[in-house]
Amino acid sequence: MSTPTAVDVPTLLEISPQGGIEGRSRRYEKYLGDMDGVYRDEQAWQDAVGERGTDDLVYWVDDQRYQEGPGALIVGTSTVLPGLYGEEFAVTRGHLHAVADRAELYYCLSGRGVMLLETLDGQTSAVELAPGQAVNVPGHWIHRSVNVGDEPFVTLFCYAADAGQDYAVIAEAGGMKNLVVADGDGWALKDNPDHTGYRAG
Structure with missing residues (x-):
């Protein structure tokens, strides 16, 4: 029986409801300039860049991983700041696991917020989340976090360390099949006419 290394031992994590993990392994941040091509309304995104600059923070992810490979878990928080780009709410890039x-x-x-979900064969779902609610996203579902409120949307996530992410699948399809747009004081789904369908998995 092997002796655990420093990265294999149980780790206490302090998780903030405002976003972030004390004891994280890494943090990555996405800025307005990184979101080129994410929103269908390109002009609205360009206008935001003109007003706020490319270095304006739009979301960040903290995660903690104690080892790589099958059997290990990654735990993290995703914090999406509020905003509208035309009629579209602020989103993460979204991904399918590799x-x-x-x-x-x-x-x-x-x-x-809303977890926007789609499969390669055309199934769709949108699950609204408020504090204390969770969504268990099965394998084979593309997923994207959407902030539909006026304060940061913070989620705690957990997935297998060997999952990886495929971010290109959405861009290659002309965006996700549905957009999450403002509708009065709430939100609604709207067809994305640029969506061309997903490549075979």
Whole structure:
């Protein structure tokens, strides 16, 4: 029986409802300039860049991983700042796991958001999340976090360390099949006319 290394031992994590993990392995941040091509309304995104600059923070992810490979878990928080780009709410880039059958759990810590979900064969779903609610995303579902409120949307997530991410699948399809747009004081789904369908998995 092998002796655990420093990265294999249980780790206490301090998880903030405002986003972030004390004890994280890494943090990555996405800025307005990184979101080129994410929103259908390109002019609205360009206008935002003109007003706020490319270095304006739009979301960040903290995660903690104690080892790589099968059997290990990655735990993290995703914090999406509020905003509108034309009629579209602020989103993450979204992804399908590179190992497509890997599932992921998202638990809302604060704010109000939607998990936008689609499969390569055309199934769609949108799950609204408020604090205390979670969505268990099965494998083979593309998923994107959307902030539909006026404060940061913070989720705690957990997935297999060997899952990886495929970010290109959405861009190659002309965006996701549905957009999450403002509708009065709430939100609605709207067809994305640029969506061309997903490549075979």
